[in-house]
Amino acid sequence: MTRTQAFTERSSRSETLVSVRGVDKQYGNGTVAISGIDLEVKTGEFVSLVGPSGCGKSTLLRIIAGLGEATTGEVLVDGAAPGDAQTRGQSSFVFQEATLLPWRPVRQNVELPLELMNVPRIQWAERVGEALHMVGLSNFAGAYPRELSGGMKMRVSIARALVTKPRLLLMDEPFGALDEITRQRLNDDLMRVKEITGATVIFVTHNVFEAVFLSSRIVVMSVRPGRILEQIAVDTPYPRSSDYRTSAAFTKDAGVVMKLLAHTH
Amino acid sequence: MTESTPKPVTIAVPRELKAPAWLERFFPPLASFVLFIAVWQGIILAAQLKPYVLPGPLAVIGAVVDNRSSLGESALFTFQASFVAFLVVMVLGTVIAFVLASSKFIEKAFYPYAVMLQSTPVIAIAPIIIIWFGFGFTSIVTISVIIAIFAVVANTTQGLISVENNLQNLFKLYGATKPQTLLKLRLPFALPFMVTGWRIAAAQVVIGVIVGEYMAGAGGGGMGGLGLIIAETSARLQTAYLFAAALCAALLGIGFFLVVNLFGHLLLKNWHESAIQFEN
Numbered sequence: 001m002t003r004t005q006a007f008t009e010r011s012s013r014s015e016t017l018v019s020v021r022g023v024d025k026q027y028g029n030g031t032v033a034i035s036g037i038d039l040e041v042k043t044g045e046f047v048s049l050v051g052p053s054g055c056g057k058s059t060l061l062r063i064i065a066g067l068g069e070a071t072t073g074e075v076l077v078d079g080a081a082p083g084d085a086q087t088r089g090q091s092s093f094v095f096q097e098a099t100l101l102p103w104r105p106v107r108q109n110v111e112l113p114l115e116l117m118n119v120p121r122i123q124w125a126e127r128v129g130e131a132l133h134m135v136g137l138s139n140f141a142g143a144y145p146r147e148l149s150g151g152m153k154m155r156v157s158i159a160r161a162l163v164t165k166p167r168l169l170l171m172d173e174p175f176g177a178l179d180e181i182t183r184q185r186l187n188d189d190l191m192r193v194k195e196i197t198g199a200t201v202i203f204v205t206h207n208v209f210e211a212v213f214l215s216s217r218i219v220v221m222s223v224r225p226g227r228i229l230e231q232i233a234v235d236t237p238y239p240r241s242s243d244y245r246t247s248a249a250f251t252k253d254a255g256v257v258m259k260l261l262a263h264t265h
Numbered sequence: 266m267t268e269s270t271p272k273p274v275t276i277a278v279p280r281e282l283k284a285p286a287w288l289e290r291f292f293p294p295l296a297s298f299v300l301f302i303a304v305w306q307g308i309i310l311a312a313q314l315k316p317y318v319l320p321g322p323l324a325v326i327g328a329v330v331d332n333r334s335s336l337g338e339s340a341l342f343t344f345q346a347s348f349v350a351f352l353v354v355m356v357l358g359t360v361i362a363f364v365l366a367s368s369k370f371i372e373k374a375f376y377p378y379a380v381m382l383q384s385t386p387v388i389a390i391a392p393i394i395i396i397w398f399g400f401g402f403t404s405i406v407t408i409s410v411i412i413a414i415f416a417v418v419a420n421t422t423q424g425l426i427s428v429e430n431n432l433q434n435l436f437k438l439y440g441a442t443k444p445q446t447l448l449k450l451r452l453p454f455a456l457p458f459m460v461t462g463w464r465i466a467a468a469q470v471v472i473g474v475i476v477g478e479y480m481a482g483a484g485g486g487g488m489g490g491l492g493l494i495i496a497e498t499s500a501r502l503q504t505a506y507l508f509a510a511a512l513c514a515a516l517l518g519i520g521f522f523l524v525v526n527l528f529g530h531l532l533l534k535n536w537h538e539s540a541i542q543f544e545n
Contacts, residue, residue: 103536116449
């Protein structure tokens with residue numbers, strides 16, 4: 001727990017963006033998915049939720065997004081309830097699958113949030129252009145999803161999440177279905193996107209290396225019921241290049257997380 | 266931020282059909298057709314069949330030519346009835362599907378009865394319809410609609426209720442209104458299912474009209490359609506004419522199906538697997 005304290009002191013100057021207090025989630029069938037979750041995320045942080053499957057990390061993320069409701073406890077995103085109409089578009093969600101509309105070409109898929117939020121049409125072209133540029137798909141605006149590889153589809157999905165210029169990016173195992181090489185490339189790119197946009201990210205994964213590479217803080221969760229076991233600050237400063245993957249600091253932190261995960265069952 | 270400098274993806278474009286490709290495509294069905302005609306004529310010669318049992322291919326062509334004006338009028342009537350029935354099936358079937366898909370309760374309450382209606386033989390329903398609407402156009406269209414509507418209702422409902430969960434979540438996150446979700450998500454998502462329903466209904470609607478005309482057709486001058494010709498010629502053992510009418514009915518059915526099929530293909534050609542030509 002000393003690690004957590006050290007982290008909190010260091011970042012106490014920045015404001016709290018997400019605050020989760022005493023959250024439990026029990027499903028209709030009686031299963032307790034998560035229990036007694038307290039979590040604060042400050043502006044600019046990259047927080048990963050790591051744990052074995054069934055630890056409720058996705059459930060927690062969905063509650064923060066406003067896609068599910070906590071049975072007890074309180075969640076505030078930028079001072080408002082998640083899913084509040086006032087803060088719409090300030091947080092974006094990236095699903096495990098790309099969840100694109102197959103009948104729309106890339107550009108129109110990225111436009112979708114602007115369309116649904118009634119953003120004036122005159123702004124669309126520029127914002128979609130920016131978002132596609134950020135994920136390196138400027139040349140694919142006219143392609144249909146079926147013409148793209150898995151990695152490229154996920155890039156479109158990320159561009160769609162970025163198009164509203166969100167302050168908070170919620171990502172639910174977005175790269176879980178990709179091969180290792182594509183995953184590392186997308187990790188590198190996500191790092192860059194975060195630098196450019198300054199967005200705060202909460203990232204669910206079960207891949208320890210991905211978590212260590214990306215995160216400023218790793219939240220390790222245990223299973224049945226899902227609880228926060230420990231939080232680990234990753235000290236290596238941003239921006240992190242791919243060389244970081246082979247550094248001693250990386251190996252050390254990955255080792256710490258893996259040792260913790262070994263005790264989660 | 267590039268994935269090893271991705272190249273623009275090229276879509277498989279069908280190459281211009283060359284003579285061998287044409288031949289490759291049309292030779293097999295043509296060959297089987299010629300074989301079929303030959304076997305047909307051969308059986309008649311070998312078994313010495315009387316023309317009222319099985320007329321030869323030439324006799325059928327002759328009957329088509331002899332009765333061309335009557336067949337033409339009847340085919341037009343059958344086509345009109347099929348067209349009207351198809352429009353009713355499309356509109357009414359889609360509306361029913363939207364109502365069924367609007368809530369689980371409504372679906373559970375009414376879907377079994379739709380299945381029951383579909384499973385009841387038309388033979389049992391037709392007399393009631395004739396009592397209500399009399400012989401003629403209205404009864405014929407009604408019988409056809411009852412036969413064909415289930416395909417549209419079942420497929421459209423299936424499409425509307427199987428929209429991917431996370432796509433719905435996505436729309437929810439951006440505060441999509443109900444009309445937005447309907448027009449931009451549920452309807453396009455259901456479209457491939459709907460097209461399947463239309464294809465089946467297109468074939469069934471013509472069958473339904475022929476059956477309807479057979480049972481509820483009335484009036485001279487082609488006003489009973491091909492189904493009535495079939496009924497009358499079979500009673501009079503005018504077998505060649507009967508075959509001619511059946512041939513017209515088959516061609517009409519195929520034509521109707523092909524038009525609807527083409528329409529569905531045009532709607533889906535850009536994105537749906539079923540309408541895309543793959544090159545391996």
